[in-house]
Amino acid sequence: MTTKMDAGGTGANDEEGTPVWLKDFPHTSAGEEAITRRAFTSYVIAGSGVFAASTLGAAVWTSLRELDPGTPTPIVDIGQVPEGKAFLFRYPGPDDPAILIHLTGGELVAYSQRCTHLGCVVIYEPGETELVCPCHEGIFDLATGDPIAGPPERPLPTIALEVRVNTIWALGIQR
Numbered sequence: 001m002t003t004k005m006d007a008g009g010t011g012a013n014d015e016e017g018t019p020v021w022l023k024d025f026p027h028t029s030a031g032e033e034a035i036t037r038r039a040f041t042s043y044v045i046a047g048s049g050v051f052a053a054s055t056l057g058a059a060v061w062t063s064l065r066e067l068d069p070g071t072p073t074p075i076v077d078i079g080q081v082p083e084g085k086a087f088l089f090r091y092p093g094p095d096d097p098a099i100l101i102h103l104t105g106g107e108l109v110a111y112s113q114r115c116t117h118l119g120c121v122v123i124y125e126p127g128e129t130e131l132v133c134p135c136h137e138g139i140f141d142l143a144t145g146d147p148i149a150g151p152p153e154r155p156l157p158t159i160a161l162e163v164r165v166n167t168i169w170a171l172g173i174q175r
């Protein structure tokens with residue numbers, strides 16, 4: 001093999017003009033084709049932007065959505081919901097989850113089950129004094145529906161109730 005010095009005088013080249021040092025210390029590797037740190041950072045930033053935009057869009061949609069106030073509808077016989085228990089139903093429409101709770105002490109309350117943060121379903125554990133949204137740990141007061149912890153800032157929509165004979169009726173969404 002013949003070698004000759006390159007024009008810059010930094011080393012010898014082989015017959016094809018490839019620097020000899022490049023054969024001794026090839027700077028290519030199997031991992032070179034993989035994603036670079038800069039590209040990875042760009043992907044992460046772009047992904048974060050898309051996530052933030054979709055989250056903001058969902059929040060705006062949740063807050064601007066017109067609530068159907070509903071019409072008077074029988075829900076359940078009061079004997080089926082003893083104190084400290086909850087009853088799940090749909091109101092005002094078939095796709096609207098709602099929860100009725102018979103509070104200790106006798107008061108009845110009902111709310112939309114959709115969290116006012118991003119719309120996840122809030123849940124009730126018997127004996128607790130709160131409704132909890134598992135998505136981002138939002139917490140609402142059981143007696144009022146007001147947000148008391150986590151990201152939600154607005155109360156749960158309240159469903160007005162009335163007991164007619166022995167049946168609990170939903171009269172409409174109040175807020």
Ligand code: FES
Pocket residue numbers: 115116117118119120133134135136137138150151152
């Ligand atoms: S959806 Fe985020 S706290 Fe409920």
